[in-house]
Amino acid sequence: MGVTIFYKGTLKSTEDRDILIEKVKVFCAEHNWPYEEIDGIEKGIWAAPHPESESVRFVFDGKLRMDDFTKTAFAPDEIHERIVELLYAVKPHFRRLTVLDEAKMWDDYVERMNPSKKKPFIYKEIELTEEQRWEAETHEVKLHPRPNWQAIDMEFWGMTEDWNAPPQISLPVIRDKMRKDLSRGSRHLLTIVELKELGERKREQYFEVRPGGPEMTMMSLAELWASEYTVVKGARSPQSRDLRFIIFASMLSNAFFGLFGGMYDRNWHKKAFLFKDEFLDRHKDSATPLRSMSFFYSLLDVLNMELKQIEKEEEVSP
Known part of the structure; x- marks a missing residue:
């Protein structure tokens, strides 16, 4: 390509x-x-x-x-x-x-x-809180197929980093965190189809599900999660806010799969891209859940996004 x-x-x-x-x-x-x-x-x-x-x-x-x-x-x-x-x-x-x-x-x-x-790029990697470190250490979600599961669910939720080269960002730890967050209030962990319905109902936009192409499903999942659980600081319009969600999702997918997500605002996209490249360069050994969670939260900080204050609920079991 x-x-x-x-x-x-x-x-x-x-x-x-x-x-x-x-x-x-x-x-x-x-x-x-x-x-x-x-x-x-x-x-x-x-x-x-x-x-x-x-x-x-x-x-x-x-x-x-x-x-x-x-x-x-x-x-x-x-x-x-x-x-x-x-x-x-x-x-x-x-x-x-x-x-x-x-x-x-x-x-x-x-x-x-x-x-x-020329403005120098200032690399900033945040320190994780105790709660965020706990998230990284307890990220696993066991698969318990239900009657309404489809092949895409087994493929996407069961996907591990079984690639030719060791990954630098752990897909499961971040993917499963977003899935558990979006499942809050539900009696079970949501399927891809249910997440698609949720995204298209709440965001009024297409949630892309592509069997055999997990990068696009991941981008849709990340954009939906960001819209539900983060606040964009200093956004001048809904379009500016949504743009930051898209860049966030694009950078995650790029870090996992090397996928380039498209053409966005140059300033925010460039800042996120520089951070992603620098992070991967500094952490060249294999991915760990803790390091991957650090990337996840640091990327939010780079894009001037912060988590909403949401009351804790009981852990949802499959």
């Missing part, structure tokens, strides 16, 4: 759109890239950097908005770098241009062009 650059933004004006199109034409001519101008309901231009790379599109709707991505796939690294240069060249024409580059060349390029604006 190719390395992806996600980019989105809104132009300042129609004049900026016209200037941007001309800039892209000149850039393509300088680098011998084929291009085609688009003039319809949507206006803009697309360029073809390399036969082994997807095209780069700057196509805007009636409100001058753009939201796109490109995979550089098997093209040389130089092509990825040129796309980053092009994005930076057209950046002044946007009210705000958000770029998320899986190869991290965009961030390096921006910092190189603006050395005085």
Whole structure:
């Protein structure tokens, strides 16, 4: 799978759109890239950097908005770098241009062009409370299939870290904690189907269940848990709050499975991504429940999220 650059933004004006199109034409001519101008309901231009790379599109709707991505796939690294240069060249024409580059060349390029604006990343790993340490040490949930269990339940809840390489983040300890939390008030531990119904009823959004693809189910579970059990500090809108839930879920899935979760707000996503990479680099040996719980709660802190105050209930048994 190719390395992806996600980019989105809104132009300042129609004049900026016209200037941007001309800039892209000149850039393509300088680098011998084929291009085609688009003039319809949507206006803009697309360029073809390399036969082994997807095209780069700057196509805007009636409100001058753009939201796109490109995979550089098997093209040389130089092509990825040129796309980053092009994005930076057209950046002044946007009210705000958000770029998320899986190869991290965009961030390096921006910092190189603006050395005085570089902000150092401050790594912060929290100390667990006694209750949180107890959670890590008593995380196991025994499987007791019931008549309404489906194959996805046995696959997802029974999944352990039986991978080729030792994991650095323990899936069961965090997954089972969220499952037990969401099962509070129920007479049994919820199944995937019941969690799906809960998520779609309370969050009014699709809960993805994908047999054979636990990373997407994990992301849905984490987003649902975060919406029920955390408060986002300083969120200016419901959209800003929900965005933080998505980033939290994405980073967990990325830590477990190496899955990249998509294009989100650059500031919060970058902060979470840097923390995840630094944490994994500092803890290179095999996962332990305690270390994994430390990652879980530290990630919440990095995203400026905190647990809600919820009255304790009796432990739910399967």
